[in-house]
Amino acid sequence: MTAPRRTPGRRPGGPDTRGEIVQAARESFADKGFSATSIRAVARQAGVDAALVHHYFDSKDELFIEAMAIPVDPRQIAAQILDGPREEIGRRVATVFLGIWESPEGAQRMKALFRSILTSDEVARMMREGIGQMIIQPISQVLDVPDAQLRVGLVASQLVGAAIVRYLVGLEPVASVDIETLIDRLAPVLQQHLTG
Amino acid sequence: MTAPRRTPGRRPGGPDTRGEIVQAARESFADKGFSATSIRAVARQAGVDAALVHHYFDSKDELFIEAMAIPVDPRQIAAQILDGPREEIGRRVATVFLGIWESPEGAQRMKALFRSILTSDEVARMMREGIGQMIIQPISQVLDVPDAQLRVGLVASQLVGAAIVRYLVGLEPVASVDIETLIDRLAPVLQQHLTG
Incomplete structure (x- = not known):
């Protein structure tokens, strides 16, 4: 079974949006590293507005902590x-x-x-x-x-x-x-x- | 492809005997631990005489170093x-x-x-x-x-x-x-x- 391709362009948040943002962040941290990854770039990769990423995560640090499953802050x-x-x-x-x-x-x-x-x-x-x-x-x-x-x-x-x-x-x-x-x-x- | 079963009983050394002894040692260290493994037990498990194990390895320590692929002594x-x-x-x-x-x-x-x-x-x-x-x-x-x-x-x-x-x-x-x-x-x- 293959996962459906991520659709391009912005869209409103759905039930799994948060998870998709975390997945997009993980991909971005893996591709570009921590420094070169931005909230904006993660939003683009997830196909959502940057404001929606900010709604779930206060900062790139928080996205990283969640994406890497770091058990403490x-x-x-x-x-x-x-x-x-x-x-x-x-x-x-x-x-x-x-x-x-x-x-x-x-x-x-x-x-x-x-x-x-x-x-x-x-x-x-x-x-x-x-x-x-x-x-x-x-x-x-x-x-x-x-x-x-x-x-x-x-x-x-x-x-x-x-x-x-x-x-x-x-x-x-x-x-x-x-x-x-x-x-x-x-x-x-x-x-x-x-x-x- | 499956490996041929190890034949029971003692037999003289063949071309792969040394490798079989190391494999038997690895199994014994895994099953019983380091302390409870003896040259004699490894010989039994490999189906060879203990003297043949001693021919290749001076001690249990040497068997362990080789079995665990430890790069230094x-x-x-x-x-x-x-x-x-x-x-x-x-x-x-x-x-x-x-x-x-x-x-x-x-x-x-x-x-x-x-x-x-x-x-x-x-x-x-x-x-x-x-x-x-x-x-x-x-x-x-x-x-x-x-x-x-x-x-x-x-x-x-x-x-x-x-x-x-x-x-x-x-x-x-x-x-x-x-x-x-x-x-x-x-x-x-x-x-x-x-x-x-």
């Missing part, structure tokens, strides 16, 4: 990490990031996201650009140290690795150590990456 | 890491591990290994047991600090994450920073995990 994550004393940022990073994984639903959705990033070059390319702009750049700007983007990237590497070892691979004893101990061990290392 | 890696002053172990860990990935062939084979670990629960289970016994346990024993296994697991998490961010996802600027800088940044963090 990266902008909120960035805000939580930045909110507090500079010398405790390593601990906040560990607490916020691992907190997502510690809920069964969060873990399930993060696992699916990680697996699609790690097995599809296209998804990896979209994510590194979107996450770069939504998390790494804002945190780097606030940090205001030399090499800020490299530092934040190294933090990402430690977090990604900890999640994979604990939740995806289940390597002991990291997999079953209590979460407070894990945060205690990661906090100074993340702090070192960021401000050491 | 984890025992050599462990030995290289342990050979030298304790206070520079973080730097040696980073240098040895990233050195594998910096060669194009090593990167390609490590990528394939990582992807199969991260997408197959069965491969993940086999690897966490095999790598646990071949790398994490020997290093933990030599370290002789409390929580040694947790420390080595955290080192593994940082290394895995750095490899994923740099080589699999290509997140900038970690992806294109020169390797000496990356080692300089990871060394103190790995040292902190191990002896901090």
